[in-house]
Amino acid sequence: QVQLVESGGGLVQAGGSLRLSCAASGRTFISMYAMGWFRQAPGKEREFVAAITWTGGSTSYVDSVKGRFTLSRDNAKNTVYLQMNSLKPEDTAVYYCAYRRSLGLGYSVSEYAYWGQGTQVTVSS
Numbered sequence: 001q002v003q004l005v006e007s008g009g010g011l012v013q014a015g016g017s018l019r020l021s022c023a024a025s026g027r028t029f030i031s032m033y034a035m036g037w038f039r040q041a042p043g044k045e046r047e048f049v050a051a052i053t054w055t056g057g058s059t060s061y062v063d064s065v066k067g068r069f070t071l072s073r074d075n076a077k078n079t080v081y082l083q084m085n086s087l088k089p090e091d092t093a094v095y096y097c098a099y100r101r102s103l104g105l106g107y108s109v110s111e112y113a114y115w116g117q118g119t120q121v122t123v124s125s
Helices: none
Strands: 003-007 008-011 018-026 035-040 049-050 060-062 069-074 079-084 093-099 120-125
Touching: 003 093, 018 035, 018 093, 018 120, 035 079, 049 069, 049 079, 060 069, 079 093
Parallel strands: 008 120
Antiparallel strands: 003 018, 018 079, 035 049, 035 093, 049 060, 069 079, 093 120
C-alpha cells in the first residue's frame, strides 16, 4: 500500500506564506508516478490545485494559484512540497496530497487512488 502524510498547514494572515509537505511511503509506492494537491473548502467539492511528475518535473496549476504556488519534489525523500505565497482568504481549505499510478499529470479526484489525511490552511483577512 501507499501512505501519504501531509504537514505544514496552519493559520496565516492574507499575504503570508506557508509550505506544505507530503511524504510518501509504502511497499507499493513507486516514485516514478505523479503526485497532486487538492483542496476542499467547507460546503464545496474537492478541487484540483496542482500536480507534479516525479521524473520529468512537469507541473500544472489551477489558474487561481498560478504565480503564487510552486510545487517541488525531493526524490531522495519521496516528498513533495507546495510553497504557497501571497495567500488569500479564498485559499482557506483542507489541503490533500494524492498519488496516482500513472506517469502523467492528473486533474480530477477520480484519477488518484491514494490520499493523505489532509492539513488545514486558514488565511485570515
